[in-house]
Amino acid sequence: MFRCQFNGIKALSRSISFTLRKPAPSTLSRGVLVFPSSINKTVPFGPHSQPKKELKCFFSSTALGSARARFRTTQKEPPPQPPLEPEPAPEYHDPPDLPPNEPKRKEPGSGLVKIFLAITVPILLLSVSGDFVRMTVTREEVCEALGLDPTVRPGPKYYDEYIRRYKPEKVFWLNLSEKIKLNFSFCAHNAVGEGESFRWWTPLTAQFNHGGLLHLFVCYTTLKAFAPVLVQLYGNRVTGTIFVAGGIMAQAFVALFEKSVNPFVAMSQEKILNKVKSGLTKDEESQLRRAISFAMGSSTSLMAMGTICAIVWPAMKLNLMFIPIGIPIRTALGAVVAFDIGGMFYDYGIPIGHSGHIGGAIAGVIMYALWIRKLPTVFQRRIAQAMNGRGINIR
Template identity: 30%
Template sequence: MSPVVLAFLMINGAVFALWIWLGQSPFMLDNFLVSADALRAGRWWTLLASEFSHLLFIHFFLNMYVLATFGPIVEKTIGSRRFLGFYLAAAIVASLGHAAVSAFLLGHPELPALGASGAISGVILLFAFLYPEARLLLLGIIPMPALVGAAVFVGLDVVGLVAQTEGGGLPIGHGAHLGGALTGTLYYLLVIRPLLVHRSTGPTDFGDVATWRRRIEEQHLLEIRKRDW
């Protein structure tokens, strides 16, 4: 397990334990949920705190499973320092995405959100751009290249968000997912891709993408299921 991912797993575990210990107390509700109203009230730390927060075990388990699956590969590819900055940026943009969607598209600025899935969506997209041919099992049964799977993942969130704007859909933070996915896409295009293109010009601490691509191709299919996470 890579160090930053391990630290994130531990932080998520600690906050989950806080939810079990304190329950839905005013302290937890005020500090570990993000909403447009919370940001208007000046609780800006919830942009990050909510992305390490899970109230239900199944929510916590699925998010940590996906993070532990994709996170170490991405971290070892781009380096721990870059991964740390990227993940935190994806978390913030994901929370902003939820706040913007709930306030301006759904008309419910009070709607709270929590969970790491926004930031993890960014990790999935970055993984897909780094290793587009890696095979994933969508829904556990449908094999497809990572980049195609990521596109399907984003497409489902777009469809879900449209359904929510029409009064339907599921209680899923599509705005957060799309915000994280946008961060992963832009980070690859603006930061990582230039490093890959110019890697031969001199020494760099950037990871060996070719080596990791070979390792992934030699492994069994990676599995990712589109769930309510």
């Protein structure tokens, strides 16, 4: 109920009361009561009035009794807003370079690769030091001093004999090269042969000696392919253990396999010399060469690592030199295994330790079945540590 009193109007002798419907405060900004009249009076707008809200009343002196009230609301229209301009498309910017003080992230497995190079490169240089010494002597000097035919190239033993006789200052490097080869190479005949003194450390040290720069380069690139995968999954310690244990197990397989199929492995040196004097067939020459040859290189360890990578990450692809497409690891590993199985029973004429490669693959399968598959990955260990830090025990 709103009561409006109008005083000072001569035509009215008493107060006039009228009833209005209360408007909703949330929808009205100004109320106007309109009558067809020329008398204008402005009064406040009810109990919820605000300073800027007013009620305008218009009255007619001749039609007060039958006046009809109409109520309307007026609002101030907001000022027109300028049209919104379309936002420009975000521009692509290259990621900012790291600050000079912030170190760059290292590739997983780079530490193991550096340790591998720090050990293998000096051993390789010392191992081939005898070859460098032989290069300082010409063929004419050797043939003239030893009375050999100058038209025929003499073998390494003649160069060594000449150096020991006439170049005593270079004998040290020949002896050092021979000692490195004996202590950093594995020989099946020395391991299981009759009357031989086995150097028990050679299955480990043979993994860090290589036959030349090309052999070392191939093993280095292969290690760079397998090490990041295993380090991301299991960490540096597990990856290093796989490398060392795989090589040792592979050399043990070589000794057992050659002893079972090669009769020269178990013979003593006297029996071998008597057999050579009596004459050898082509197959026997191949067997003798495998029995007394020195195996070296990290390819046995890399075969174990590659086998585990093929099991835990079958989608991995290898980018080989001079091949523009990636080869699935299982396809590449299967081809290498098939080639090595053939080389174990047929002589390709290539100085490759086929039985060592097969031993490395078998070692990888054994290590995965008995050890690796039971280990949590690095990501699983981090999740467990985070959950345990919040008081949630994970079994």
